[in-house]
Amino acid sequence: MIREYQAKDLDAIMTIWLQGNEQAHNFIDPEFFKQNFELVKMLIPMSTIYVQDINGVVVGFIGLTENYISGLYVEKNSRHQGTGAALVEKAKQRHNELMVHVYKQNSDAINFYLSQNFEIVGESINEETNHPEILMRCNVEHKVKIGKCAL
Template sequence: MIREFKENDMHSVMKLWLETNIAAHNFIHEDYWKSNYDNVKQMLPEATIFVYEENDSIQGFIGLSQNYIAGLFVETICQSKGIGKALLNHIKERHTELLLQVYKKNNRAVNFYLREGFAIIHEQIDKNTNEIEYIMKWCKYE
């Protein structure tokens, strides 16, 4: 079930954020994610967040700032089961255009977004990690 984020989801969402970032970005030292944990935790309430919950367990979430997807995270053992697609479709229903940034080396995520109708519109270097990232865009009417 997809629902809006509630304050008492914070611990589960942040645990999921940290674990999936470390697992998906083995090309970035895990200290980077750990050092950003508190900043993300502070910014989270300012975002629009939807969680995917099953059996009282949060298995994924998506965070938005207007039409920018700040992140889409699915618990590692729950990946490739349609949760990410369901969360993405949930926000596609509410927007006509979406943008996101994804690391070029995160092949699984890049391929997922391409399959879901996003296009790479720009390539740049993330100043915080010195890694190449893509800016991707989805439009409802293109």
């Protein structure tokens, strides 16, 4: 079940965040993520967060700052089971456009977002890590339902 973030989810989210960053970004010194742990923990409640909750256990989450995906993380053993796609779909229900930065070396994430109808729209250097990243965008078409018809 995808649901809104609750304060009790914070520790699980932070564990998934730290492990996910260390696994997906092996080209960045793990100390970078450990040094930013407390800052991210403080900022999490300020974002719009949706979690994938399976029988009371958080296995993934998406963080949004307006239409910007500030984070999408899925616990290692729950990957490739549709969790990430379901979380992106939840974000698409709330916005007409989604944006996300992805490290250029993170080909798994790039391919995932491409599979979710994102397109590459720019490239830059991340100021904190000095690694190249790409900007991806997805324009979302919302179908309006009137009765049994979709317009």
